[in-house]
Amino acid sequence: MPNEDIEINTICADLESSQFTLHACGNDDIKPDEKSAPRRLPKIKIFGTGGTIASKGASSSNTAGYRVDLTIQQLLQAVPDISGICDIDYEQLCNVDSKEINESVLLKIYAGVSSALQTFDGIVITHGTDTLAETTFFIESTIDSGDVPIVFVGSMRPSTSVSADGPMNLYQAICIAADRQSRGRGVLVSLNDQISAGYYITKTNANTLDSFNVRQGYLGNFVNNEIHYYYPPVKPMVCHKFKLQLNLDKSLISQTTFPTVHIVYAHQSISPELIELVSQHCEGMVIATLGAGSLPAIVNDKVLELPIPVVYSKRSMDGMIPKANLPKPKSKESFNIIASGYLNPEKSRILLQLCLFEKFTVEEIRDVFSGVYGG
Numbered sequence: 239m240p241n242e243d244i245e246i247n248t249i250c251a252d253l254e255s256s257q258f259t260l261h262a263c264g265n266d267d268i269k270p271d272e273k274s275a276p277r278r279l280p281k282i283k284i285f286g287t288g289g290t291i292a293s294k295g296a297s298s299s300n301t302a303g304y305r306v307d308l309t310i311q312q313l314l315q316a317v318p319d320i321s322g323i324c325d326i327d328y329e330q331l332c333n334v335d336s337k338e339i340n341e342s343v344l345l346k347i348y349a350g351v352s353s354a355l356q357t358f359d360g361i362v363i364t365h366g367t368d369t370l371a372e373t374t375f376f377i378e379s380t381i382d383s384g385d386v387p388i389v390f391v392g393s394m395r396p397s398t399s400v401s402a403d404g405p406m407n408l409y410q411a412i413c414i415a416a417d418r419q420s421r422g423r424g425v426l427v428s429l430n431d432q433i434s435a436g437y438y439i440t441k442t443n444a445n446t447l448d449s450f451n452v453r454q455g456y457l458g459n460f461v462n463n464e465i466h467y468y469y470p471p472v473k474p475m476v477c478h479k480f481k482l483q484l485n486l487d488k489s490l491i492s493q494t495t496f497p498t499v500h501i502v503y504a505h506q507s508i509s510p511e512l513i514e515l516v517s518q519h520c521e522g523m524v525i526a527t528l529g530a531g532s533l534p535a536i537v538n539d540k541v542l543e544l545p546i547p548v549v550y551s552k553r554s555m556d557g558m559i560p561k562a563n564l565p566k567p568k569s570k571e572s573f574n575i576i577a578s579g580y581l582n583p584e585k586s587r588i589l590l591q592l593c594l595f596e597k598f599t600v601e602e603i604r605d606v607f608s609g610v611y612g613g
């Protein structure tokens with residue numbers, strides 16, 4: 239469902255005249271003698287949030303133990319000349335390792351993106367890779383960006399390392415955001431020459447440059463200044479769009495809080511006491527279950543007694559939780575367990591949190607998760 243309170247007002251509202259590199263903005267309004275004037279370049283907003291891409295290590299061979307140190311302005315100085323590709327404007331939203339990204343930072347990013355959508359043709363966000371997939375999932379779930387691409391980018395090597403990947407990743411992200419082929423694709427991730435859907439991407443390797451994986455397939459590739467998309471513009475068909483009624487005023491957004499949802503990781507001998515204890519500190523819970531929804535019977539019995547919604551996700555990287563694998567409800571009315579479908583525990587946590595923020599009933603939460611073949 240589109241976010242009706244966001245006024246999407248790209249530079250070129252009319253699709254025919256809005257092609258980034260071929261047509262100048264508002265061609266119809268240009269007087270005949272001005273038609274030979276240079277074409278307007280797309281306007282790209284770049285937000286810096288930190289991460290390894292903004293980090294410095296102790297030596298050029300260090301690829302761990304570094305610290306976040308560079309501003310977005312400094313990062314842009316290492317990028318090849320983009321003056322012929324787009325006009326940029328940049329802003330530092332925060333400068334942290336992505337382990338520090340929490341709801342209040344997410345809302346800052348949400349507010350920044352919402353306001354940039356009014357005046358920019360594309361948005362780029364630098365972000366640490368560890369929790370990048372959670373932020374992209376949140377933004378895709380809460381913002382309908384219309385035609386404007388929102389491209390997230392990070393790196394796996396600090397800026398000081400030999401063969402640092404940050405400058406090339408950032409350059410590619412800017413080119414992707416400025417390219418007319420990216421219009422209508424929503425939240426994208428540009429890393430290691432691959433373009434992916436922010437909704438589906440997952441970090442699957444803690445160390446290598448090829449750290450992200452998308453079982454649903456990469457959307458495209460970047461080679462030698464060429465962007466090759468494999469599909470026409472597409473957005474994830476299963477994404478539930480939340481229309482958050484938020485006041486984007488800086489002071490009010492910093493006061494906004496989201497309901498607490500914790501994740502419990504299952505293992506042999508997992509104790510029902512742990513589940514009980516965690517439930518006392520949250521309004522919703524996600525369990526990374528064994529296999530496709532398996533938990534010991536005494537743990538299932540404990541979950542069924544809890545007064546909060548509990549989403550069953552999985553430890554396994556791939557696959558899904560079929561509803562048929564959930565424990566049997568004592569009564570339909572009191573049934574508090576929801577299958578996550580294809581969503582991993584951290585994305586399930588964000589989806590449950592958004593549902594609870596919207597004060598959805600368990601039945602409504604079930605409907606939202608059924609979109610990802612859970613429920």
Ligand SMILES: NC(=O)C[C@H](N)C(=O)O
Nearest residue numbers: 289290335336366367368
């Ligand atoms: N490669 C990275 O960006 C990892 C870093 N720890 C972060 O998420 O901020």
